[in-house]
Amino acid sequence: MNCEQIRELLAGYQDGELDGAQHEMVSGHLEECADCRAELAQLDKVKEVTGKVKYNDLPLEVWEGYWQGIYRRIERGLGWIFASVGAVIMLITGAYYLVKDYFMDPAVALFPKIGVGALIIGGGFLLVSVGRERIFAHNRDRYKEVQR
Ligand SMILES: [Zn+2]
Incomplete structure (x- = not known):
């Protein structure tokens, strides 16, 4: 799997929505690929911010x-x-x-x-x-x- 394919799965990976095999693949790739790790960190940040907004809207x-x-x-x-x-x-x-x-x-x-x-x-x-x-x-x- 290349980086582009991995990145399509990152959001699902983040939310824990991938099946076992996909999850293994993504986490395996993340261990070796710093770029995709950075991408995931970026997603985490976005999620944190939007999560906070939702939290305040409750x-x-x-x-x-x-x-x-x-x-x-x-x-x-x-x-x-x-x-x-x-x-x-x-x-x-x-x-x-x-x-x-x-x-x-x-x-x-x-x-x-x-x-x-x-x-x-x-x-x-x-x-x-x-x-x-x-x-x-x-x-x-x-x-x-x-x-x-
Ligand atoms: Zn990658």
């Missing part, structure tokens, strides 16, 4: 992306909920111990108490302000996601 893929998006959103939502609950619990217990062990402690003078109190109130305002900015940015990101 509606299943689209749905998977869709569910992944929803899953990601749920995950992020849960993250926010748990983080917020944790932060609230920490703030409440922190405030409780701060009041009990610091502000209610008669050994601590009034002046530093005012200082610490002012610091906490100031920090609280900053936190609320930053948090509101984050929420605003978050909503805008979600809007962008919808637009895309």
Whole structure:
């Protein structure tokens, strides 16, 4: 068999559609012929590219992306909920111990108490302000996601 005949069979060889004898012949030729090996490599490349395109066209893929998006959103939502609950619990217990062990402690003078109190109130305002900015940015990101 010459190269031309082999090349006619290469696509079938690639897809595993040849019968046993033909397959043997082609693989035997490929072992000895670098040109036909290169031709087969070229076919493999083409198949890879077209295979990828088909893969992307599958509606299943689209749905998977869709569910992944929803899953990601749920995950992020849960993250926010748990983080917020944790932060609230920490703030409440922190405030409780701060009041009990610091502000209610008669050994601590009034002046530093005012200082610490002012610091906490100031920090609280900053936190609320930053948090509101984050929420605003978050909503805008979600809007962008919808637009895309
Ligand atoms: Zn050849």
